[in-house]
Amino acid sequence: MKHFDPEAFTAQSEQSFSQMYPALAALGKHRPQALKDYERILREARRFRREYIEPHALEVERAVMRDPTYVAEGAIRAASEYGFFSTMIPRAFGGGGLSFGAMIIALEELGAGCLGISNLLGVHGLALATVSATGDLAAMEKVSRLLTSGERAGRPHLLSTAITEPSAGTDVEDADFLRVARLVSEATPVRGGYRLNGRKVFISNGSIAHTHVVILPTDKKKPVETTFAFLVETTTPGFRVGRVERKMGQKACPAAELIFEDCFVPESARLNSKPLPGRAIELVLGATRGGVGAWGTAAARGAFERALVHAKTQRLDGRFLIDHQWVQIKLADMQRNVMLARASYVDAMLSNELFGLSRLAARNGMNEIQRLLPQRVLDSAAVKKVMTSRRAREGFQAAIDELADWEVDTASAHGSAAKVSCTDLGMVNCHLALEVFGAAGLRHDSGIEKIYRDAKLLQIYEGTNQLNRIELYKRGVNRGATGLDLTPRPGTPVEHEVQP
Ligand SMILES: Cc1cc2nc3c(=O)[nH]c(=O)nc-3n(C[C@H](O)[C@H](O)[C@H](O)COP(=O)(O)OP(=O)(O)OC[C@H]3O[C@@H](n4cnc5c(N)ncnc54)[C@H](O)[C@@H]3O)c2cc1C
Structure with a gap:
């Protein structure tokens, strides 16, 4: 039997942005700059995946198997050249000034190539989100400057x-x-x-x-x-x-x-004057759990793409696998799972823009205003003074406090729903891919057994899927995010008190 052919596989990931994200492309007619950003980052992520990740992912994997302290320096250097470590940092702090949403589109693309390399970038983003949610803009400026100057030299401050x-x-x-x-x-x-x-x-x-x-x-x-x-x-x-x-x-x-x-x-x-549990941490997790959803989608997609190539290139009973109807049905299920998962994390991403952490960045006008100013102005002492002033910090805190409970609940509920749905669908697709591959999928160089192992971790971190179901119950079912009025009509006998 012929082995898996990575050359053929690369050709599978060339869907256009609007094919992959029809809802965002339709909305983009009203938000042309956001659409341009999404399309650009997808192009760059795709190039990084093709030029670095696909050729090196298994080699890095084997190096870490031999020595768990092995550092994927090549991946870090290559990602630095693309500026992926600083994509989300405001331009006034030396970064790319793109939105969290743009970053998670990149994370899906990179994760479909290798979830480990994509995670190396993504957890760094989790730390940035946590620092930014504390509202301590002076600390944000400090870590951002360290990070971006290091990134330019190929050694980002991680x-x-x-x-x-x-x-x-x-x-x-x-x-x-x-x-x-x-x-x-x-x-x-x-x-x-x-x-x-x-x-x-x-x-x-x-x-x-x-x-x-x-x-x-x-x-x-x-x-x-x-x-x-x-x-x-x-x-x-x-x-x-x-x-x-x-x-x-x-x-x-x-x-x-x-x-x-x-x-x-x-x-x-110490970054913040207010304790983290409560608003700040809920806003961070609401945002980053959507990001883990993008990785669940990446797992579903990586498994699907490899299964599709395998089915098109391998024969069974004299016919290509793809010509067997049982295989077509499995591939159709896998494609559907990718579409469902992607829709779920895009919902979380948009919910985050409307009600969560991303809204706060937009409300401060950070990225929009900064886009209009030349970099030399943004790098000036005057801009730094304004950006890191007490007034700016208090304004950010006030914006957090102004969010209504139902808004924070809605962003959290969407984040948890995406985290659970996408990562569960990622596992389902790995399972289906192994059925299409048979024993060939157990070979290391098929890439499938690696995605299977990688995908399982997604159900555990950023709150296990069990915990995220509990969060979804608390914020989505039992509190306002469902939009259901649970107050009994006057005079209606009720068996249970409605819990707050
Ligand atoms: C690859 C990887 C990377 C990670 N990266 C980070 C990181 O960067 N930073 C960081 O701080 N942490 C990180 N973690 C840790 C991760 O957040 C924890 O593993 C996760 O929160 C679960 O905690 P635990 O493993 O201690 O499981 P436990 O809390 O011991 O839970 C064990 C099991 O019991 C279930 N359970 C526990 N309590 C309840 C409950 N009340 N109701 C129902 N079920 C329950 C859980 O769902 C789970 O199935 C990482 C973990 C992994 C696997």
């Missing part, structure tokens, strides 16, 4: 986000569970700053990041009231990287343990 603890994963992802979480880490207030002690585990990019956004309570007995984000440099005394996991998939993006032993950070390392 970020990680550290929330998970050895005995608290799901429990730190939800404010109600956080109250009873078994936490081991704390930032104790001391003269001039904080002393950090404890451990974080499974932190993506933890062993290669230069700065870590570490989420810690200042009093672990009152985590909901006292949890904040802290910026910790890798070079800070008392900080070290522990075990780098030998994990099942997404090997290009390392997951590591972070250890804090009397690690002193100054007062300025």
